Amino acid sequence: MFRLTVIAAASICFLSLAVFLGVRNAENSLAEALLPVVPAAIEHSNQVPILMFHKVNPDPRVGGLGLRVPPDKFDREMAYLHQNGFHTVSLTDVVEHYRTGKPLPARPVVITFDDGYRDNFTYAFPILKKYHFTATIFVVADTVGGINSFDVRAHLQPVNRMASWAELGQMAAAGITIGSHTLDHPHLAQIPPAEAWRQIRQSRMVLEKHLGRPVRVFSYPYGSFNSRVAQMVRDSGYLAAVTTVQGIAGPGSDPWLLKRVRIMGSYDLDKFAGELLRYYRVVHSPAHPAGGRAA
Numbered sequence: 001m002f003r004l005t006v007i008a009a010a011s012i013c014f015l016s017l018a019v020f021l022g023v024r025n026a027e028n029s030l031a032e033a034l035l036p037v038v039p040a041a042i043e044h045s046n047q048v049p050i051l052m053f054h055k056v057n058p059d060p061r062v063g064g065l066g067l068r069v070p071p072d073k074f075d076r077e078m079a080y081l082h083q084n085g086f087h088t089v090s091l092t093d094v095v096e097h098y099r100t101g102k103p104l105p106a107r108p109v110v111i112t113f114d115d116g117y118r119d120n121f122t123y124a125f126p127i128l129k130k131y132h133f134t135a136t137i138f139v140v141a142d143t144v145g146g147i148n149s150f151d152v153r154a155h156l157q158p159v160n161r162m163a164s165w166a167e168l169g170q171m172a173a174a175g176i177t178i179g180s181h182t183l184d185h186p187h188l189a190q191i192p193p194a195e196a197w198r199q200i201r202q203s204r205m206v207l208e209k210h211l212g213r214p215v216r217v218f219s220y221p222y223g224s225f226n227s228r229v230a231q232m233v234r235d236s237g238y239l240a241a242v243t244t245v246q247g248i249a250g251p252g253s254d255p256w257l258l259k260r261v262r263i264m265g266s267y268d269l270d271k272f273a274g275e276l277l278r279y280y281r282v283v284h285s286p287a288h289p290a291g292g293r294a295a
């Protein structure tokens with residue numbers, strides 16, 4: 001009788017565990033099923049989303065979730081890209097592809113960080129390495145190793161530490177692209193042309209001198225640009241530049257006015273995926289014209 005009771009109790013435990021695990025699994029697949037499915041058509045769209053990040057940091061004291069993505073969230077977003085077959089590429093790969101037809105891997109995506117915060121090194125870099133991802137960091141040259149004085153002065157953000165030359169050098173050596181975000185983060189469209197020219201040109205020289213490698217990509221601070229400023233960037237030897245205009249890169253994109261997709265720390269994974277996929281346009285191949293019908 002005792003043996004039977006033990007067997008019955010064990011069976012009940014086992015059944016409960018099986019039911020519990022079954023429910024857990026169902027919940028997980030439900031959560032996955034609710035995420036936007038990446039449409040197969042993007043494979044042939046020849047478009048590249050350029051994601052825009054700033055800080056990756058768990059500490060709310062360094063700023064709100066507009067510019068700050070907590071590291072656990074950033075990790076889940078990178079995992080989503082990885083699981084869905086996205087491959088990270090550099091901006092120069094993208095413009096080269098549109099200029100010469102040089103092939104890109106399947107589902108290309110560019111990951112960018114503006115300003116050059118130290119947390120890019122502390123938190124984002126190890127996560128990028130985990131997925132064998134590359135990225136581009138646009139550095140404010142005169143703030144390297146210091147603080148975000150440009151935002152602190154204007155009372156826009158609390159104090160944040162910026163990456164040091166050694167940290168930038170370590171990331172560059174590991175395949176991260178370092179780009180320029182000017183000397184001290186001015187509104188380029190609002191300052192005298194001679195000063196804009198100095199900010200664009202000298203920042204590149206400072207970065208190249210300290211990093212010992214060419215700097216060929218640029219990001220407009222505050223997204224402030226006009227046609228004159230874009231021409232200066234082009235004339236200063238940069239091969240590509242990114243704005244804060246929302247959109248996706250495609251065959252017709254101006255390499256010095258590339259659009260990006262803003263990723264905020266407040267986004268859940270569903271919203272992240274939605275933003276990632278939001279700007280792809282359906283491209284119909286000539287073999288199957290839109291609305292084409294046999295005559």
Ligand SMILES: [Zn+2]
Pocket residue numbers: 114115181185221222
């Ligand atoms: Zn910036």
